[in-house]
Amino acid sequence: MLNIVLFGPPGAGKGTQAIKLKEAYNLVHLSTGDLLRAEIKEETTLGMEAQAYMNKGELVPDEVVIGMIESQLNSNKSANGFIFDGFPRTTEQAEALDQLLSTHETAITKMLSLEVDDEELVARIVQRGKDSGREDDKNESVIFNRIITYNKKTSPLKVYYDEQSKYHIIDGVGSMEEVFDRLQKVING
Numbered sequence: 109m110l111n112i113v114l115f116g117p118p119g120a121g122k123g124t125q126a127i128k129l130k131e132a133y134n135l136v137h138l139s140t141g142d143l144l145r146a147e148i149k150e151e152t153t154l155g156m157e158a159q160a161y162m163n164k165g166e167l168v169p170d171e172v173v174i175g176m177i178e179s180q181l182n183s184n185k186s187a188n189g190f191i192f193d194g195f196p197r198t199t200e201q202a203e204a205l206d207q208l209l210s211t212h213e214t215a216i217t218k219m220l221s222l223e224v225d226d227e228e229l230v231a232r233i234v235q236r237g238k239d240s241g242r243e244d245d246k247n248e249s250v251i252f253n254r255i256i257t258y259n260k261k262t263s264p265l266k267v268y269y270d271e272q273s274k275y276h277i278i279d280g281v282g283s284m285e286e287v288f289d290r291l292q293k294v295i296n297g
């Protein structure tokens with residue numbers, strides 16, 4: 109199985125690249141952000157609870173997102189592999205993912221970290237807020253809080269994957285195709 113963690117701060121281009129990787133390698137795309145937004149749309153209890161965190165740019169509790177990933181892994185048992193997009197975001201999530209994958213007798217193949225500087229990130233998110241209408245992309249203080257949360261809680265995962273020799277830095281600035289080529293080189297290499 110090919111299991112990729114697509115890593116990076118909000119606005120780095122994870123969602124866009126995940127869709128291209130899913131097609132190129134026939135993978136199942138698991139985005140916890142997309143799964144949570146689907147719950148909000150359906151007005152489920154989980155969705156309503158998650159929305160309060162998302163609106164502030166804070167992380168949804170670990171057990172909620174880990175539970176969602178667990179059920180997705182169980183319902184995609186014949187998958188060729190997975191792209192994890194926006195998950196894991198904390199050490200607890202990364203440890204849980206390793207455990208879940210090991211019960212499915214597989215593991216993370218590589219963690220690809222899209223690197224984009226903060227100024228460019230904010231510009232991209234503001235533009236996405238205009239195009240997609242995502243609520244958390246429209247408010248500047250929420251955008252900053254997401255970036256701060258990334259730096260504080262998520263960025264340390266680079267060390268977690270580096271210790272497993274799975275951490276790869278990808279320059280996330282350039283055209284969609286340029287970034288995609290860089291990702292493919294590392295996956296195939």
Ligand code: AMP
Pocket residue numbers: 118140141142144161162163165166167168169170173193194195196197201244254
């Ligand atoms: P994203 O679409 O990945 O930018 O996620 C949007 C929001 O959903 C984040 O700002 C968090 O509030 C929440 N979220 C998504 N994935 C996770 C995760 N793995 N852990 C905690 N919260 C998450």
